[in-house]
Amino acid sequence: MKYSLIAILFLITNSLTAQLQDKVDFIHGKVNIKIDPTDESIAGSVTYQFKVLQKVDTVFLDAQNINIIGIKLNNKKARTSYSGKKIILHKHFKANKTYTLDIAYSASPKQTVYFLGWKDDVPGNEQVWTQGQGKYTSHWLPSFDDMTEKVEFDMDISFDRTYQVIANGNLVATKELEGLKKWSFNMDQPMSSYLLAFAIGDYHRKEVESSTGIPISLYFYPSDSTKVEPTYRYTTTIFNFLEKEIGIPYAWQNYKQIPVRDFLYAGMENTGTTIFSDSYIIDSTAFKDRNYVNVNAHEMAHQWFGNLVTEVDGSSHWLHEGFATYYALLAEKEIFGKEYYYWKLYETAIQLRELTEKGMGEALIDPKAGSLTFYEKGAWALHILRSQIGETNFRLGIKRYLKKYGFKNVTIDNFMEEIKGDTDNELDTFRNRWLVDKDFPFEEAKKILIRESEDLKIFFELQKKIMTSNMGNDSIIKSYWQNIDSDRLKAKIIKTYHKSLSQEFIGKVIGNENVLVRQALATTLGQLPLDLKSENESLLDDGSYITKEEMLYKLWTNYPSNREKYLNKTKGIIGFSNRNIRLLWLSLALLTKDYEPNNTNNYYMELSGYTSPKYPYEVRQGAFQFLQQLIGLSDNNLLDLVGATQHHSWQFRKYARSLLDQLMEKKEYRERIDGLRAKFNMEELRYITNKLILE
Numbered sequence: 001m002k003y004s005l006i007a008i009l010f011l012i013t014n015s016l017t018a019q020l021q022d023k024v025d026f027i028h029g030k031v032n033i034k035i036d037p038t039d040e041s042i043a044g045s046v047t048y049q050f051k052v053l054q055k056v057d058t059v060f061l062d063a064q065n066i067n068i069i070g071i072k073l074n075n076k077k078a079r080t081s082y083s084g085k086k087i088i089l090h091k092h093f094k095a096n097k098t099y100t101l102d103i104a105y106s107a108s109p110k111q112t113v114y115f116l117g118w119k120d121d122v123p124g125n126e127q128v129w130t131q132g133q134g135k136y137t138s139h140w141l142p143s144f145d146d147m148t149e150k151v152e153f154d155m156d157i158s159f160d161r162t163y164q165v166i167a168n169g170n171l172v173a174t175k176e177l178e179g180l181k182k183w184s185f186n187m188d189q190p191m192s193s194y195l196l197a198f199a200i201g202d203y204h205r206k207e208v209e210s211s212t213g214i215p216i217s218l219y220f221y222p223s224d225s226t227k228v229e230p231t232y233r234y235t236t237t238i239f240n241f242l243e244k245e246i247g248i249p250y251a252w253q254n255y256k257q258i259p260v261r262d263f264l265y266a267g268m269e270n271t272g273t274t275i276f277s278d279s280y281i282i283d284s285t286a287f288k289d290r291n292y293v294n295v296n297a298h299e300m301a302h303q304w305f306g307n308l309v310t311e312v313d314g315s316s317h318w319l320h321e322g323f324a325t326y327y328a329l330l331a332e333k334e335i336f337g338k339e340y341y342y343w344k345l346y347e348t349a350i351q352l353r354e355l356t357e358k359g360m361g362e363a364l365i366d367p368k369a370g371s372l373t374f375y376e377k378g379a380w381a382l383h384i385l386r387s388q389i390g391e392t393n394f395r396l397g398i399k400r401y402l403k404k405y406g407f408k409n410v411t412i413d414n415f416m417e418e419i420k421g422d423t424d425n426e427l428d429t430f431r432n433r434w435l436v437d438k439d440f441p442f443e444e445a446k447k448i449l450i451r452e453s454e455d456l457k458i459f460f461e462l463q464k465k466i467m468t469s470n471m472g473n474d475s476i477i478k479s480y481w482q483n484i485d486s487d488r489l490k491a492k493i494i495k496t497y498h499k500s501l502s503q504e505f506i507g508k509v510i511g512n513e514n515v516l517v518r519q520a521l522a523t524t525l526g527q528l529p530l531d532l533k534s535e536n537e538s539l540l541d542d543g544s545y546i547t548k549e550e551m552l553y554k555l556w557t558n559y560p561s562n563r564e565k566y567l568n569k570t571k572g573i574i575g576f577s578n579r580n581i582r583l584l585w586l587s588l589a590l591l592t593k594d595y596e597p598n599n600t601n602n603y604y605m606e607l608s609g610y611t612s613p614k615y616p617y618e619v620r621q622g623a624f625q626f627l628q629q630l631i632g633l634s635d636n637n638l639l640d641l642v643g644a645t646q647h648h649s650w651q652f653r654k655y656a657r658s659l660l661d662q663l664m665e666k667k668e669y670r671e672r673i674d675g676l677r678a679k680f681n682m683e684e685l686r687y688i689t690n691k692l693i694l695e
């Protein structure tokens with residue numbers, strides 16, 4: 001899984017609460033379900049084959065709040081109990097015997113399955129999709145919250161035939177009956193329940209293939225055909241690179257990637273079926289600023305590290321997230337070059353040092369560590385391990401490890417044993433320093449960066465000189481500048497020392513450097529050097545949505561007499577999928593006196609309309625922000641805001657709740673919200689009533 005915001009969430013893995021069941025092995029699961037989006041329910045059956053390893057009197061499955069219609073064991077009525085959390089089968093189960101278990105059930109999952117767009121009037125935006133990790137597949141299917149139970153799942157899903165149904169495995173058949181279409185998927189290999197997934201919606205797809213012949217399906221919304229190339233750029237390059245680098249063939253029949261709206265994370269690596277946030281659907285301009293490459297590579301790497309070999313429990317979570325982060329970084333190194341790789345390591349080293357300095361450092365073996373530790377410290381640990389034992393040994397160890405534990409579960413000890421192999425490498429020091437120690441060894445990391453990266457060697461040298469020399473910062477930077485080729489290094493110098501740069505130097509940078517370096521100036525300069533008007537204006541033409549957004553605002557603020565010119569120049573630009581430029585533009589157009597007075601109402605209606613649940617939550621959040629700061633919220637906006645307090649994405653929910661709290665401090669808003677009561681649904685009403693009582 002990949003978070004879009006680093007280090008905020010603490011990851012509690014399934015295993016912390018899951019109960020082990022080691023006398024029984026579930027082998028095969030045949031799922032046959034019908035999904036009804038109108039009442040957000042799932043109904044159907046699952047048939048499991050399981051083998052009893054040692055005689056036992058109870059066997060259980062996890063099933064959260066489902067409605068059981070019938071349970072049969074070997075085709076006979078079974079003695080069972082159900083607590084609302086676990087289905088327990090009571091019988092004298094004999095060792096070495098295989099049983100067949102049939103469960104007919106229905107469910108109205110409150111989490112794990114998300115239904116979007118079924119209640120609005122926007123055609124084609126309807127979706128249903130799952131998120132198993134951290135949310136429990138057992139909310140929609142009697143299955144296993146414990147990751148060590150690996151089952152070969154085959155799924156049949158019946159749904160309205162006008163939509164595309166996508167799930168793990170090979171689509172082996174479709175059949176139409178009574179207006180519905182039944183999609184049959186087959187898996188060849190076992191996986192943990194949290195990796196089971198489906199996604200349903202209005203999709204087109206592009207088919208590509210890896211160099212080893214694995215079919216790769218790239219899904220997209222029908223209206224996004226021009227964005228397929230930039231969004232999925234380098235997909236086969238990454239796939240081929242990972243297969244070659246890891247040295248073990250991709251283990252699943254095919255690979256699919258499906259964007260969905262308002263996803264909970266950046267992406268989720270369901271087996272062969274990555275679901276990711278459609279905010280990564282981008283055009284060529286956005287590619288430079290914000291692209292899908294890292295998330296693409298991260299979820300793909302999980303197909304080996306996480307899906308093929310799976311942690312026994314959260315104390316080995318490094319084996320998932322550290323590895324996916326590291327291999328994604330290696331793939332990016334292949335695509336964007338060596339220095340890109342080291343800059344990323346440097347940036348994470350700075351974040352990890354901060355955590356250590358605050359006394360909040362965490363060990364990689366701590367199941368309760370945060371994502372910064374599991375992901376970034378985890379990737380650092382692998383970089384160190386690889387340089388310590390050498391590339392050849394590292395690769396051999398990885399191969400041994402994946403071969404031995406493929407389709408099984410692992411601990412960090414299992415990994416360490418295989419990576420050591422029969423070499424006499426002493427790995428205790430590594431283990432203590434990188435896996436057990438809470439602190440991040442920044443000085444050691446810095447030495448490595450200086451030794452291995454040309455850019456960082458120069459950067460640290462420059463830093464030192466600025467700290468120790470009597471010369472002015474501007475002259476020191478100038479003396480380095482002409483010998484630097486790297487745009488990333490130049491951008492970093494600007495971001496770090498922008499306050500020391502002279503106007504003359506800034507003018508030269510704008511005149512001579514490329515988009516990346518100019519962007520560093522556009523985003524960091526708090527105050528534009530007003531004399532450089534034409535230079536500043538030229539930044540508005542750069543092919544970067546970040547630069548354009550920054551400069552539109554800064555130019556509009558700094559040169560009031562030219563506001564109309566800047567607005568005309570950027571009219572119609574949308575920006576990223578969060579519509580960053582359009583939202584800013586509408587706000588500025590409304591604030592600019594006498595700007596297109598005939599259109600004022602249209603512009604207001606457009607901006608105000610973006611708070612509607614029809615739009616992705618990033619757009620809604622932006623619209624709420626601008627409206628609150630500049631104009632105020634209409635009754636419709638307030639209704640949308642109250643609705644957003646119940647949104648399934650915790651980031652957006654949190655934002656909406658805190659904005660609402662802020663508004664309700666004002667009497668006027670409190671009264672208006674109270675007056676809208678009749679329009680709230682039950683959950684909204686309960687939430688608001690509690691708030692009003694507390695006031």
Ligand SMILES: [Zn+2]
Nearest residue numbers: 001002321324
């Ligand atoms: Zn991940």
